[in-house]
Amino acid sequence: MSRMNMEISLRRRVTNIVMLSITGLFTLLTITVLFCILGYLLYHGIGSLSWSFFTNLPKPTGEAGGGMANAIVGSGKILLIATVLGVPVGFLAGVYLSEYSGRTFAFVVRYVTDLLNGVPSIVIGIFAYAMVVKPMHRFSTLAGGIALGIMMIPIAVRTTEEFLRAVPNSLREASLALGATKATTIFTVVAPAAIQGLVSGMMLNLARVAGETAPLLFTALGNMFWSRGWSQPSASLPVMIYQYAISPYEDYHQQAWAAGFVLLALVLSINVTARLVISGRGATARR
């Protein structure tokens, strides 16, 4: 009887160790992938990461000192337009879903939003091409920004709705009982109570679209020079990486590695900041 117990407990212990090892191993694998990508990009691109990379325009192959300043600025401008479009639309729609709408309408809107989220990014690019580029008869920063903004909307709607719903109803009641209107309650009590989640959600959203390449291919197109204003074609980091990577020149490849590293570092730092935002005030509130 006791030998059987010993066998069973030995089997259990072995199973335990095996499972722990397997799950631990795959966790390690997941983390390693990210660090491998970072390391690989850094290793290959470090040679081209210099001051001139961040301040100079592209130079023809063979010439030293070429950079991607226009792509960095271009991405910045495009993302700015995307934010101006995506954040207010997504936020206000999320407010409606969370605070005003009836159950059926909310269900339908949520479903449609999820469908929009699933549209391939290149198709969004084609849509923006038809809606913005063709009427304007030009490729532009604006068109690229609109394409990315459309991609931001579904996630903005969902995260806004989720974080607003998470605000306890007791706060709404407290505000209404003081004579506040529903709109005042939403904008002075509910949204501020959810602000951490809202801000970090928007940041993660931004980080996600920052790396999108396909929608920019025929909206912002690309530019080897500075793009003035908002209605000129514009360089952007992801598209520049693509153009340099498929070129036959080794020094361009080097620069593509560097750009890849910069883009990844940008996305990661937005992600990390978003995490800090969401845990920052939480720590002080839970005194």
Added chain:
Amino acid sequence: MPAGGINAPQTSVIPKLRTRDLNFYYGSFQALHNIGIDIASRKITAFIGPSGCGKSTFLRTMNRMNETVRGTRYDGQILLDGEDIRKMDVTGVRRRVGMVFQKSNPFPKTIFENVAYGLRINGAKKATIAETVQRSLERAALWTEIKDKLHKPASALSGGQQQRLCIARALAVEPEVLLLDEPCSALDPVATLKIEELLFQIKETTTIVIVTHNMQQAARLADHTGFFLMGKLIEFNDTRAIFQNPKKKETEDYVTGRFG
């Protein structure tokens, strides 16, 4: 005593709040049957009764808070100073009839901003806000404890302090009526005592209506008491009469602890 009518205590003063033939429904369920009551001005009126008897529902009809819940409706009249509250602007009603909830619900803002909130949304002049905040905190017997912590988050206060903060917040807009829904049920006896004391103070300027599951509290505090059972107002009278000389058997059974 007229059926479904008033069991009003003897008062020659115009009632602050009056309901007539009030029937309230959550969807198809009738939660209140034919409630007719006169709430006297600047007195404390308490509602007692077992869980689920409708006293909280009735309280919330008086500042139209039930409207925030889907599927509710009522027929009958609720009059504030003689005016039907359904015909008035709802935010105006709520400014005049304030509410303190069972579980304290301070905003995730500073103590000062919590009390100032009602003032700001009602367009009070900036210069007067600080003064009014102080006055409200004094009335809520909280000023001395927190006057050096005004700009700390309200969440740092204890449960009893938070509830007094909610009272201060409600008082800041100077309501004519203050509705309290079991305000002490989550508090310890010391905190409860502090709140009962401050209710005695503010009743000089404010009509108070309090729902409580604690009969002793009603006996201590209230001038008039109403006993609810299964959505009906069984009896409403001077508190002393309710507790010492109840006219209905159900009332007597409840106040003597035979059920509830």
